[in-house]
Amino acid sequence: MKITTKSNFTGQWERQFWSLHKMMTKNQNSVHFGFLLLTLSIISCQPNTISFNSFEPELWKADAQSCKGYRNEVIMDMEAEFDQFIGMSETELITYLGSPDKTLLYTRGQKFFSYNINCTKEASAKSQLRVRFSALDYVNEVLILD
Structure with a gap:
């Protein structure tokens, strides 16, 4: 059992x-x-690093008064790469393009950075690269104004 x-x-x-x-x-x-x-x-x-083929950021910043002609030489090539600026913060843009020649405030917290492209005293003949920021300080438009 x-x-x-x-x-x-x-x-x-x-x-x-x-x-x-x-x-x-x-x-x-x-x-x-x-x-x-x-x-x-x-x-x-x-860090998100962006490289540009159309211009050298250091040379762009060195031509701050745009009298050396570098900005005028490269602006048309830069236009093909404007989409890389979209979405950048204000500080990121300054690292690539330097401080703007003018800052314009607009409605609803928007602002514009303006960079001179050519060296002329006449306001009507100045070309500018204009970057528009949203109210959250991100680039949402890049234009060339003649």
Whole structure:
């Protein structure tokens, strides 16, 4: 005759094992999630570098009075890359184009940066690169005014 008994110890051990397993699985998921968040935040903090083929930002900034002629030479080639300026913040734009020659304030918090393209004293003959910012200080339009 075979007697089988189930001890109370085995049942307690199984319950403890499964509760410990459940707890470890939850902790593993939270550790994985935390690691994923940390990785994404590090990647998102990397600076977004833009390169321009049509002009050199340092030469553009050096020709601040536009009397050296560099701005006038490259402006037509720059026009093909105006879409790269869209969405830039004010500080990002200043790193590429330098401080504007004029800042114009407009309604609803909008503003314009104006960069002279040619060197002339006559206001009617001046060409300008005009950059419009939204109320949130992001570029939303780039124009050449003759």
